[in-house]
Amino acid sequence: MSEFLRSTLTGLKAAGIAGAIGALFVLGGRAGWYGSSQIVAVPLSSSVTHAGAIYFLPKTSIVLDLTWRCDIVQRGPSAKGAYDVVIDGGIEISEFSAKAEPDHAYGYAIKSDTIDGIFWRTDLDITLSNGMLVSLNATSSGQIPNQDRFEKIFTSIASAAPLINKTAAVQDADAAAQRVAICGTPLIQATETKDANGKAVGLSVRKVVRFDPDDCPTDFQKLSDRCILDGQLVLSSLLLDGEAAAEVLRRSSVEIQTVRFKAVAAKASSSGIAYRTPGSANVRVCSPQCDIAGRTIAANNFVVPQFGTIGVVSIERRMFSDRTTQLKFGAWGELTEAKFTDAASVAADKGEK
Structure with a gap:
């Protein structure tokens, strides 16, 4: 002994x-x-197998659906008074929205061995959506609309070779040949073909990106706090000779500029139920850049949970006490409702009598 x-x-x-x-x-x-007096949630670790319910804090991804169009290919005046090939088109933004998704860098396990003890019984109901907490009820006894936008962004994309010191007839012939050489017959035919409403059928390039507002989308180049997509990279596929118009194609570049409103974020130090109070960001889409030389195509303020703070709610049990904790969370992980009740247990009342 x-x-x-x-x-x-x-x-x-x-x-x-x-x-x-x-x-x-x-x-x-x-x-x-007696078990734990507190229901414990611990950060996930790749080196440990966790027994219990697993959930993730939410984060925001921005979805941007862009379509570049070429509707007109024709002859137009150049700055030098001669004629260049002109391509007329625009950018369509069919979606510019924020989506909530699980942040796999911030996962937690509610340890099953901390739910019950000898001197209390706990009923724990958890509702998850895509791995993120929606609601939690513990009883112990004794989430931009999509937007359709259209904006002209390049109204005069000219070839590199103006037609100078030639007769009108020769200029017409040279412009036609130059147009075919740079644009190609398929693009020219597509822009000259009209639909039932008399609109040019045209050709287009579509690009859908999904990105963390703290980073740049795929194919975008990060320059300080800016994300740039080179117009030549996008539109050269529409032209037979994209290199001939490389400089002017860059006028169709797109810049994404994000202004971040961050709080000091850190992993929760307590072992309770972790949740996020979101931050926010203002995201602008411009062409060819977000300054006085460009124009803003679209701008939105978005809720960004990963820019916010992490809070913790402790769910504790006491001997001879009936306790209820009810938590509800919004679409972005924010705590929208919290209810706590505490009363002497029936067993304790009987014991007193």
Whole structure:
């Protein structure tokens, strides 16, 4: 028999019933018989197998659906008074929105071995959506609309070779040949073909990107706090000779500029139920850049959970007490409702009588 157990039994004999109960609590507490007084959620770790419900904090991804169109290919005046090939088109933004998705860098496991104990029974109901918390009820006894936009962005994309010091007839012939050489017959035919409403069928390039507002989309170049997509990279596929118009194609470049409104974010230090209070960001889409030389095509303010702070709600149990904790969370992980009740347990009332 261990010295600790021998001293405990001696204390029981000397102290009577009251001492026996007190000693039992001490002994059981040291042995871990009663379970945890708090439901524990711990950060996920790749080196540990977690037993319990797993959830993730939410984060925002921006969805941007862009379509570049070429509707007109014709001859137009150049800055030098001669004629260049002109391509007329625009950009359509059919979606510019924020989506909530699980942030796999911030996952938590609600440990199943902390839910029940000898002196209380806990019913725990958890609702998840795509791995993110929607609601949590613990009873212990004794989430931009899509936007359709259209904006002209390049109204005069000219070839590199103006037609100078030639007769009108020769200029017409040269312009036609130049147009075919640079644009190609398929693009010219597509822009000259009209639909039932008399609109040019044209050709287009579509690009859908989904990105974290703290980073740049695929194919965009990061320059300080700016994300740039080179127009030549996008539109050269429409032309037979994209290199001939490389410089002017860059006028159709797109810049994404994000102004971040961040709070100090850190992983929760407590072992309760972690949640996020979101931050926000203003995101602008411009062409060819977001300054005085460009224009803004679209701009939106977005809720960004990963720019916010992490809070913790503790769910504790007490002996001889009935406790209820009800939590509800919004689409972006924010705590929208919290209800706590605490009353003497039925078992405790009976004991008093």
